[in-house]
Amino acid sequence: MIQQNVSLKPYNTFGINVNAEAFASVKTLEDLKTTLKNRPSKILIIGGGSNILLTEDFEGLVLHIDLKGIEVCKKQNETTIVKVSAGENWHDFVLWSLKQNLGGIENLSLIPGNVGTAPIQNIGAYGVELKDTFVCCEALNLKTLELEIFSKEECNFGYRNSVFKSEHKGKYIITSVTFELTHTKHQLKTTYGAISNELLANGVTSPSIQDISKAVITIRKSKLPDPKKLGNCGSFFKNPIVPKEHFEQLLTQFPNMPHYPVSSNEVKIPAAWLIETAGFKGKTFKNYGVHKHQALVLVNYGGASGRDILSLSQLIQKTINSIFGIALEAEVNVL
Ligand code: EPU
Numbered sequence: 001m002i003q004q005n006v007s008l009k010p011y012n013t014f015g016i017n018v019n020a021e022a023f024a025s026v027k028t029l030e031d032l033k034t035t036l037k038n039r040p041s042k043i044l045i046i047g048g049g050s051n052i053l054l055t056e057d058f059e060g061l062v063l064h065i066d067l068k069g070i071e072v073c074k075k076q077n078e079t080t081i082v083k084v085s086a087g088e089n090w091h092d093f094v095l096w097s098l099k100q101n102l103g104g105i106e107n108l109s110l111i112p113g114n115v116g117t118a119p120i121q122n123i124g125a126y127g128v129e130l131k132d133t134f135v136c137c138e139a140l141n142l143k144t145l146e147l148e149i150f151s152k153e154e155c156n157f158g159y160r161n162s163v164f165k166s167e168h169k170g171k172y173i174i175t176s177v178t179f180e181l182t183h184t185k186h187q188l189k190t191t192y193g194a195i196s197n198e199l200l201a202n203g204v205t206s207p208s209i210q211d212i213s214k215a216v217i218t219i220r221k222s223k224l225p226d227p228k229k230l231g232n233c234g235s236f237f238k239n240p241i242v243p244k245e246h247f248e249q250l251l252t253q254f255p256n257m258p259h260y261p262v263s264s265n266e267v268k269i270p271a272a273w274l275i276e277t278a279g280f281k282g283k284t285f286k287n288y289g290v291h292k293h294q295a296l297v298l299v300n301y302g303g304a305s306g307r308d309i310l311s312l313s314q315l316i317q318k319t320i321n322s323i324f325g326i327a328l329e330a331e332v333n334v335l
Contacts, residue, residue: 002035002061011064012049013112015231016306020044020062027066027087029175033145035063043142044335045173047086047117051233053313053334055306065116067175070096078185081135083178086116090123098210103186104133104179106213107195110220112227112234116174120164121331122157126192126216131157133179139164139172147175160238160331188212194219223294231300232291236313237271238331250324271320271328272296278319285312310334 006023009015022040026032036043042060046052067085070093074081080102084093094109107128111118119137123130131152138147156163164172186209190196198215199207207215225232242250247267251257254277260268275281275295282292288304289312291297298309317328 002038006062008046008049008054008058008062011046011062012052012054013227013231014053014233014300014306014309015227015302016054016300016304016309018054018057018306020058020060022061023064024061025064025066027068029067029140029147032063032065032067032140032173032175035061036140036142036145048089048113050112050227051117051121051332053233053306053309053330053332055310055334058335063173065114065173065175067116072100073178075183078182079180080183081178081180083176084115086114086173086175086177088115089113090115090118094213097181098213100183101209102181102183103188103209104128104181105130106209107189107192107216109213109216110224115177119155119157119162119174119177121160122162124160125220126195127189129157131155133181135178135180137174137177139174142171142173148172159241224297225291225293225299231302231304232297233332235271235296235331236298237275237296237316237328239268239271240274240326240328241266241268242326246325269326270296274320274324274326274328275316278316278323280316280319288312290316306334 002022002024004022006020007017008020009017024035026035040060044058044062046062046064066087068087069085071083072080073083090113091110093115094105097105107126108123111123111125118130134152136149136151138149141148188207190199190207195215198219204211241262244265244267258270258273262268272295280290281295283290287301288308289299291299298312313330320326320328
């Protein structure tokens, strides 16, 4: 059913109050196809709403994808194939997998958003990315209204990137994602500093996937604000990748700058460090600001507009560019 003039506040984790001219929440594939047949030219697809900054009312149809269901497709020697509908909450799916003792996504505990939007930006945390357990996804072609299957290769995953964020942007709606999870011989990833420290602090020497999830949840809760209590979209910016010469020149000026090599001639620098060094961490501007425990996260203390937050992000970009000569790129979609 299409409703008119609906507030999008409950549908975006920044908690921005703008209106959609038309709005529909769809629970079945049939529903989705019928709604799309009679759609206006402009549409916006919303999943968990955890990666968008809404700066104005949306003149068109906002489609909230609420397809539910988790299906165990096949049990193989060491792995199980699971197909998950796009509208399932990501963290609920992680908790479900842990209950079944299925491994591979425990490091991705507590990431906000839905399963169907996770591949778009190849969500990642603590040394694991969605692509590591991804098999394929089904997506509805908005032109033909036919379902198409995308293999891992066809998704062309990169750091916070995929084909759905680049050449196929706005052309498909992901309706389900299929994963390959381990039911035995779990491949634990505990090398990420904060995880090994947290496990050590808990006295855990041979961790289970459940222990790792618990550690990740504790770490995330200590640094990242809960969107239900404080509006935010997680990391607002991507960590920039700079040429080695530029990095070496910066290092002479900032010898303590954290950095991670990504190739023989490129280095990744944490945006959070750049923003903190530029003095923005914990800064409040009226009813919005930069989170006090994680400089990558912009927050809405209540009632801020999308434009306020956008202007803060632009001020940060301008400042970082003038101090470090680095162009920070937003990770969040600005609309
Ligand atoms: N740092 C600062 N100041 C801060 C926070 C961090 O200087 O306020 C420094 C830390 O000292 C560390 C470095 O930045 O040297 C990296 O920090 P951290 O390990 O916390 O990770 P991040 O680069 O800030 C990335 C992801 C997060 C993910 C974490 C853990 C991006 C854009 N962000 O953050 O993803 O949870 O790693 O793997 O890649 C998200 O996408 O919404 C998100 C939260």
